[in-house]
Amino acid sequence: MKRCETSVGKDNSFCYYVGGLKTSAAKTVNTLVDPISWKMPVEKICEKLFKVDSQICDLRYEKVVDLKEFNFEKSKVRDLKKIIEKWGLECRGCTEKRDYISLIKSNMHKHDPEAAAFLQARGEL
Numbered sequence: 001m002k003r004c005e006t007s008v009g010k011d012n013s014f015c016y017y018v019g020g021l022k023t024s025a026a027k028t029v030n031t032l033v034d035p036i037s038w039k040m041p042v043e044k045i046c047e048k049l050f051k052v053d054s055q056i057c058d059l060r061y062e063k064v065v066d067l068k069e070f071n072f073e074k075s076k077v078r079d080l081k082k083i084i085e086k087w088g089l090e091c092r093g094c095t096e097k098r099d100y101i102s103l104i105k106s107n108m109h110k111h112d113p114e115a116a117a118f119l120q121a122r123g124e125l
Contacts, residue, residue, distance in 0.1 A: 010059055017056045028052050067108065067115035072101045080104060087111045 004012075004020035012021075019027035031052055035045045046057035065083060072080075080100040084091055087110075091103050105125055108116040119125040 010061055014056070014059055017053055017059075026053060028056075032056075067112050068118045070115075072104070 004015035007015050015021050016024050017026075017028070018024075018032050019029050028049065031049060032045070035048060049056045062082070065079070067083075077097050077100060080097065081091075083104055084100065087107060089103065089107060091100055094100050094103065105119075108119070108125065116125060
């Protein structure tokens, strides 16, 4: 519950739905925790929670991008924009895919130094 106090975005929504926040309308934490402790499959847990609150299973989290293995040339501009947004950057004047790629690669050392070092060692940065 301590983590819920500082959560933002979808984590905050999840905490609200299960009753982890002071402002939560319902307290369904036990309905969630018990099946997890029994190692019940996620689909079955969602079936049970759907009866209590259907919004919990509607939450979708974005995939975590590993920039070490990320193929910039084959990626979609939408994915590049998500990386830029996640880093809190803005790409003014970006009209082509290569503009987004160059912005990401030029700021990678600040936001993901491990991936930057890896790509630099491979000669891709």
